[in-house]
Amino acid sequence: MKYMFSYDLAETIRNTNQWMGATALAMGSYPAMSVFPNPAMDWLRAWGEVTERSFARMIVKPDWNLPFISLEDGKDHAVEIKPVVERAFGDLLHFNVVGRETKPRKVLLVAPMSGHYATLLRKTVLSLLPDCELYITDWHNARDIPVSEGKFDVEDYTLYLVDFMKELGPDVHVLAVCQPVPLALAATAYLAEEDPKAQPASLTLIGGPVDPEAAPTDVTDFGNSMTMGVLHETMIQRVGYKYAGVGRKVYPGLLQLTSFISMNMNTHAEAFNDQIMRVSKGEGREHDKHNAFYDEYLAVMDMTAEFYLSTVERIFKRREIALNTFSVAGRPVDISKITTVAVKIVEGANDDISAPGQCVAALDLLTGLPDSKKAAHLEPGAGHYGIFAGKSWRNNIRPLVLDFIDANSAKPKANAKKPKPANKNSAA
Known part of the structure; x- marks a missing residue:
């Protein structure tokens, strides 16, 4: 109590x-x-x-508030947000541009579950909508999920991504931003063994902690300095009587916000x-x-206690992704089994959340993937937010990502320009 x-x-x-x-x-x-x-x-x-x-x-989920999209036909098109898959802890949403023919680029944007809603990626969504058939993961506030729905930890999150990828098919291109980067990598590896034909066409990992120890930050130092018992006692509370999730153990959004602001x-x-x-x-x-x-x-949301604690313990402390020892439901997930999915890494030189080196560590784990399928880009002067929503994203990173998608599509457009290599591993 x-x-x-x-x-x-x-x-x-x-x-x-x-x-x-x-x-x-x-x-x-x-x-x-x-x-x-x-x-x-x-x-x-x-x-x-x-x-x-x-x-x-602080307790209101923001609206998407997407404006009309101007297209080549000279008309403004409304954007409808339609659920494709609805689950207890998160939905798969489709941004349908009304009156527009289906775009050949099918993109799944994997939003973080790290205290804010998927609307944090509104600018990313707006930048991709004109050129892509866009989908996004919309995670729910744990305070609104009844205890009867059970637990939700990093393994459940991974399986949600597996199901979403299967739903969208092998022609989907996955963009994971920040926190879900290691789990998107794990979900792809899971599919590589369970259902290879359901793997995505490409995987773009943007500023995520694949190996937190590759370049320590204040975030990794905090995770290493606190024992799991202390985290449970100081960070975990039960949802109060006001919400449908009464009694569920969570890492409260208001407590997270206090930490954000104090920094x-x-x-x-x-x-x-x-x-x-x-x-x-x-x-x-x-x-x-x-x-x-x-x-x-x-606008902050509660995370389930098991998701927060398992993220700290398994991703940061035990480095299960970095050491390729991650498992789902007792089944090992071997990242080296990814052999056909093109993978691109994006990092910001001034990122103080997931510092350069943490995300690019994924390429060393992909021992079964040829170098021609690997690419990496380090954006000079960009911080964490800038690599997916700021000026650096709009002017430099977004064009590289779209080129990468086209280069690794089954049927690239006839008039598509030849992509410029992001580094010596062009994945083109």
């Missing part, structure tokens, strides 16, 4: 702050307050607006102080840069 109490206490604090913000906003907005202009009341109203919005966003406390404090001043001066806007970023950043 102590864990459930902690969960409900955190939600009570969040709810109270949201209420205080709404109250301050309402009080500062009274017409009577404008009779005698007072900068202090303008500041109170602005503080209330920013505070209410911030704490309200850059001064930066966040300055950002919120600046936003309050802008709103008090009438310069704030509904979709300004601050709101666009923090509406997504503050």
Whole structure:
């Protein structure tokens, strides 16, 4: 019960702050307050607006809010989001561009389950939609999943990816971003033995911890310094009475958010102080840069306790992927069995989450894959976010990934340009 109490206490604090913000906003907005202009009341109203919005966003799953897509026909096309596979812990979604012929590039974007929703990849989705038939993994908030649905750990996650790949067929190209990189690699290896014909056409791994020890960061240092017992006692709580998953053990989103913010406390404090001043001066806007970023950043989701703990123990501490000792349901998963799937690695030179070296370690594990099927790209000056959603992604990495997909498609387009090698292993 102590864990459930902690969960409900955190939600009570969040709810109270949201209420205080709404109250301050309402009080500062009274017409009577404008009779005698007072900068202090303008500041109170602005503080209330920013505070209410911030704490309200923490428990709301963001909408995709995808705009119309302009295509070669000169028309704007709406985007429908349709579930292809619906499961208890996550769905496979299809971004259907209405009125457009099916694109030859079929892409599965594997979103992280690391505290934020799949909408964190909104910019990645928008950049790929015009050129691809795009699918994405949409992981559910563990607080909303009844205990009766059972557990969900790294093995279950891997099997979900296996099922999604089977559903989409062997002509799909998989792009895994950050946390799911090692598990996407494991899922492909699992298929290589179980159903080789169901393997994807290519696998692009972007900034993920295949071998965390190849280039240690603060994230890996934290994982190594904490025992599993301490992590269970300090990070794991039971979902409170407010949600359908009452009683389920989780790593709460609010606790994760506290950790995210504490890493850059001064930066966040300055950002919120600046936003309050802008709103008090009438310069704030509904979709300004601050709101666009923090509406997504503050929207956090609970992870199942078993997924979080098994990730730390098996991926970071025991390095099962890096040592090729990972197993699913007692069955060894041998990464060297991947012999036909082209694999491309993308890393950012300034990535402080998955530092250069962690992801490219996958190529050394692919001993059964010829060098002609391997490629790697290190993006100069790019941080973690930039390699999948920033300027580096848009201008440099995305074109390389699309070229890689075309080069490893069964029937590349006749007018497709010959891809430029990412390194000596061009996979072309």
